[in-house]
Amino acid sequence: MIWKYRFRFGLIPFAIMASTAGNAFGAKRVEPRFERAECAVKVAPGERIECGLLFVPENRRKVRSRTISLPVMIFRSTASAPAADPVVYLPGGPGLSSIDGRTTGKGNPFLAERDQILLEGRGNKFARPSLGCPEINELRAANAMPAAQTSAVTRCRAVLVASGIDLDGYTSAEAADDLDDLRLALGIRQWNLIGFSYGTRLAQTVLQRHPEGVRSVVLDSVLPIDVNYDETAASSLRRAIDALLDACSVDPVCDVRYPDLRVRLAALVADADRTGVPLPGRVLRGRDIVEAVGAGLQQPGVIPALPGIISAAAGGRLTGLLPLTQQVASSFNWGLRLSIWCGEEMPFEKTTRMTAQISPALGLGGTDNRTATPEMCAAWRVSAPDAQANDPVKSDVPVLILAGEFDPVTPPAWGRRLLLTMPNARFVQVPGQSHGAMFNRCGGQVTLAFLRDPHASLNGDCIAKMAGIVFGIGEDVTKLGQ
Template sequence: MMTQTNLAKLPVIVAVMMIATAAHASGAKRPAPRFEKAECAVKVMPGERIECGVLYVPENRRKTRSRTISLPVMIFRSTAATPAADPVVYLPGGPGLSSIDGRTTGKGNPFLMERDLILLEGRGNAFARPSLACPDINVLRAQNADPARQTEAVARCRAALVASGVDLDGYTSAEAADDLDALRRLLGIRQWNLIGFSYGTRLAQTVLQRHPEGLRSVVLDSVLPIDVNYDETAASSLRRAIDALLAACANDPACDTRYPDLHARFATLVADADRSGVAAPDRMLRGRDIVEAVGAGLQQPAIIPTLPRIISEAADGRLAGLLPLTRQTPSSFNWGLRLSIWCGEEMPFETSLRMAAQTAPALDLGGVDNRTATPEMCAAWRVSPADAKANQPVKSDVPVLILAGEFDPVTPPAWGRRLLRTMPNARFVQIPGQSHGAMFNRCGGQMTLAFLHDPGAPLSGDCIAKLPGTVFGLDAGTAAPAMK
């Protein structure tokens, strides 16, 4: 290292040049974002009009000397003779789900009939460099492992990522929103349309907050409002969805006749499982296992009509319908990114006592823990808290379509309606019989396409009016599915 004493021994002109160079370096601006065409990060079907590239951005825009990270981009070209000038950008859930994993073809994608579709791999995700994967956490979460073991895995993953040079404070919704706007500008797009699903709705709200000038319209499916403290209500949202299911059965004559007193029988099933267990072929099921299985069924619209039968049979000791829903495999969440966002943007605004109440016996859910992270996990992850703006409702005049599923156990419909208070050009639609991901059905898809075609036009509810909702009677005489 060059010391002041050594510096004094150099010729004056050299010393002056070195001082000037050091001053320039200390005040140097970080490299500007850039986009370069490149091969696709995932293998795509040959012959399709898919163009790929890489977006290079600072890892942490709040630091002058931040290094550059790379984010893959995929552009699916429209099949229209004259595509609309405003593409669609899809923002997946999570946080921690890849935007491009498995996106091998544009065939059958309805958005391409009118406009291009652009996918940007979020910073820290699977195909970004660096990736913040923590596979040990995925395994432990699937096993419902002891919280202490999960926290130890969090600390190990953090240490490994930091040792590799990762600045965990750079992985935030604000940075991701700035990445999106940088890509828009670099591609020469005046405005585009965002479609956010689950956590993607939170990211879309952050873009509305930071870069509204670049947005023509926004679709929010299964809304996570910025100002909702998720972990303080995580199990309560599941309780609401279960109660809605049981009430719907009770109000359906065929379902109520075949499965009477289902609400009480479900409560007894959970309580018995907690007290003495329910014997399954490979393990003993507890109340939490029963509730998580029903919660898994509630996320699959095709399964929802069968849940009254599944619950009734389980209460009678027949588990064939329930057991497939109890199988847990490791998720594909990128836990390093998930923790950086959650521990910086959610945990600082949440109350520990309210979070702990979400696992309390009073909810009659077997102590199920639907929180994304615990205070102990975030204490081990150690990232800087976001400023207050990260927990304030977004005000926007941009046209917004809000979609919600009737039985969503993760993001209840009331959360979507909540946005209407600060978004005067937003419209809310609840789709009967649907769940988390209200857009992923014929009616939800039709409404989304109509809105994108003309965000200012009246929105037809004809397809909603024609939906039969959940017809439990169709399942009344079916046999339980075979074990696999």
């Protein structure tokens, strides 16, 4: 029986099924559809949050592909007359959930003017099926040897394939089509995309495939489609560390208080590689030191304290550094992560350039920031992309590009790169910020103003007034980084 459910976006049909779980994995392909359903995560009572499931083919390139289900959350605006174009947030990764922990709309600045919609990405935590590989998460957190990680990849693939999952269906292109299918199902003419990190790559894919449905795009910490990430993964961290050391060297207070910081950090890393830094139950190597500094660079509140943390560690006082060395298992959904990366990135990357990223010549203790290795992708075995899949995106849609000054993952130059093929894009570098340049007062203000009128000139007053990094004086280095 077909019923009608009235959304603010129009009158749309949805089917009330006796058992959606059975249909989600049937052999017969079903056209994309949205059905109202309970929220996949527990939400705060009394809030205007509506949920449902989007049913789409697992692999649109196959006629008889089975149907999968993706949870949807719609956070209703608090405005009396909300804007007709909602905002859709696309998280980083690939392999991070869109809805995990999204229990309330309180404190969400977007809801003051428009609705926000979240679609759980195919293969992610709450999607059915989910492509979790927990063993890989544990091995990555433990910095396990590459051979052990590759073996875990082989085992996870075997389990997922045996369950009937078509790994070739988990791509950025399919995810972009999911988003547009949801837009059409909800009767929305256009919406605004906000992508963070890998989410910027997905947003670019939507611009390639479905530009007619996009009013504007905010790209925070950009991963351009045509950049081969693994060929520069450690170099990006090296750039951010050098930016920090350069900023300290030209700051009168920092330079006097922590002289020769570049030389002392290099010596600390070299000494850790040579003899190790013993801790209870653990020995720190140069890679651990560098990764700790990299972790600090991703926390804007910690960045001003990093010179003091580094100086103290070089002098044998590790209290400030230790909290940054703690390894926590990532929440990445590794099956999805590998399907996307091995099918879209690895085929275009040069193994020799990737290998150079773990070279001691970079002075990073052999830090390995690559998303995956060629051996892992060889074990995962997904189809190769089209030859044009690595081409830069060309778009006339209004785009706001945000970059953090000290981002160790996606350097600001990657954001500027998009200006070459996006004539209606504007680039803003946020002083003192890192990966996630939007997540501060000024970045948020610029984003909200852009959404109100994507064609208007940007008001850069708050950016101009930002002090950027202000190195602290009189810190207690025993508390730095905590």
